[in-house]
Amino acid sequence: MxxxxxxxxxxxxxxxxxxxxxxxxxxxxxxxxxxxxxxxxxxxxxxxxxxxxxxxxxxxxxxxxxxxxxxxxxxxxxxxxLASGLLLAEDDRWGGLRTATSALSFDPVEWYADVTVRHAETMAALWDDGETVAVDEAMRELALDVFIDALFGADADHQQRRSELGVDCGGRGEGDSERIREAVHAFEGKFETPARAAFVPDWVPTRTNRRYRRALSEFDAVIGDLIDRRRAAGFENCHDVLSLLLQADDADGDLTESTIRDQLVTFLVAGYETTAAALTFTAYALATHPGVADRLQAEVDAVLGTASATAADLSNLGYTERVVKESLRRYPPLFxxxxxxxxxxxxxxxxxxxxxxxxxxxxxxxxxxxxxxxxxxxxPERWATWDGPEFAYFPFGGGSANCIERRFAMQELQLVVATMAQQVSFERANDAPLDLSFGTTLQPAGGLDLVVTERVATPRR
Structure with a gap:
């Protein structure tokens, strides 16, 4: 009853x-x-x-x-x-799109790990010893850089290295990255206050809605250009998501250009935002828990020494994984x-x-x-013995509508956290309490400033 x-x-x-x-x-x-x-x-x-x-x-x-x-x-x-995107896909659309993006659910591969680590190393190298860094902004740029490379392949500035890794497949032109960035930032403006946005229809000519419509049109244009370039150059041995979607389309013809666009926006808006938020809160946790940071750095020094992290190292970075899991528990970006x-x-x-x-x-x-x-x-130590109910912890949702880039995101998080621990230490810039903001994702209200201290990694033992 x-x-x-x-x-x-x-x-x-x-x-x-x-x-x-x-x-x-x-x-x-x-x-x-x-x-x-x-x-x-x-x-x-x-x-x-x-x-x-x-x-x-x-x-x-x-x-x-x-x-x-x-x-x-x-x-x-x-x-x-994202009306046709994977995160919202229903019924028959789900199976085809999941097949098309299967690269995000198998084990990490060299090219993606390399892209992630190189972007993280580049970002850390830009910081001066003792500098106060807007960590939330830095992590957003880092996550967006990685997602753009993973989704669209090489840009004009990185073609040689990407070509060595099989990522450069009719790569992006010099202006493509900026066009993509501008569109993504406009999408963010549309969804940064979802509780209120839910009550404002898209057809209402607000400044945000007008900017969003222009961004959608620009994104359509740049994706169309990239698709034409990729088809002309060939993509049979490419691993970026755009190539995977085009290969799936060539195989069965079920994916329209509009569907491909929606899928790519899904990964950009939903994927990079959650990754950036997770990295931001992990940096905050390390800054406020020096004992955790010391143990993390000891593991990274023992496993990596002064070498760059690779996908093969992930299985040996157990404490790093626990730090990431604890960050996703305490501060779940998808709240x-x-x-x-x-x-x-x-x-x-x-x-x-x-x-x-x-x-x-x-x-x-x-x-x-x-x-x-x-x-x-x-x-983080709780994860060594925790045996609670499975869905007491569900940072990526669950079911077949689960956040399918979870493997993609977990790999990126672990590699970036390990690389950051290898290169720098974080300290609080002030004693202000951490206030939270609930928009597209969980974020620190007003941003997050941390002081970075350069460190020299210990040679691998």
Missing amino acids: TRASPPGPTGLPGIGNTLQFLRDPITFYETCAEYGDVVHARVARDDVYVVSHPELVERVLVTDEAAYRTPDGFDDRIDGV ATFRQPIRETELAGYDLPVQSTVVMPQYVVHNDPRWFTAPETFR
Whole structure:
């Protein structure tokens, strides 16, 4: 026997809990969790169900996955731009797109590890000893550089090395990178305040919407140019994502140029943002936990010495992986996952109506003391013995709509963190508390400044 509706916070007549949600989504989700593991609220015209128990998260994302879809409108971080993208792909579209991007789910390969490490080394080399660095901005540029190379192959400045690695396949022209960057930054402006953007339709001629439309047109143009160049040059032995998508299109003809564009925007907007946020918070954690930083550097020195990291080193960088996992637990860039029932569905004894929205807030679940002892403490060692419920930790979501670039992202995170630990140490620039901002991803409000100190890696033992 099902119950009609779960408990939840009291709202205002007509608008329900909308103001609470707009003011601070995470505080709203934390308040909801105080009422139970399934909580009902009203946001605008939507029935919202906040789910914060791992077993129920697994029910929604895995066990009863076919009963749910990614909602339109409510989670407006990438909806619209990515209507055909992999993160939002439904039904038959999913299988074809996942096959086309299978390179992101097998073991790391030399060319991608090399691209990641070289960008990280280049960034660290630009910092002066004792310099105060806007780490959030630096990590965004680093992540975007890596994603652009991985998605589109070589640019004019890196053709020789990329050619050696099989990445230079009809490479980008000198202006292509800047065109891509400008488009991506415009997309960010569209989705940087998703809670509010969800209530402003795309057709409203706001400054943000106009800039977004221009960026989408420019992105279409640069992708069209790249596709023409890539087809003319050939791509049979290329590993970048654009080449993989074009090869899949040549094989079955199911991927239109529009679909390819949407897929590439998916990886850029959703992928690089989460990676950059994770790197930013990891740097903050190392700056505020010198004991963790010392142990990390000791492992990196023992495994790498003064050599550049490679994909083959990842299996020996166990503590580095735990540092990354703990960062994703404590500060999950994807701070909430959304689903929508496609038919009336039962969850924990409650009826969920069609078109309602189910929210599974990673930030709340990851910091729940039921699953993690002293969750507010940054302690990578917990991952050596942790045996909690599987979906008490789901930084990339779950199910077949799972963030398919998770292997791609985890590899990048581990390689960059290891390279940073090899090259520099981080210290806090001031004693200001860390305030969080919840936009497209979890971010430090007002940015994050850290002081970098150069270090000389110990030769490998």
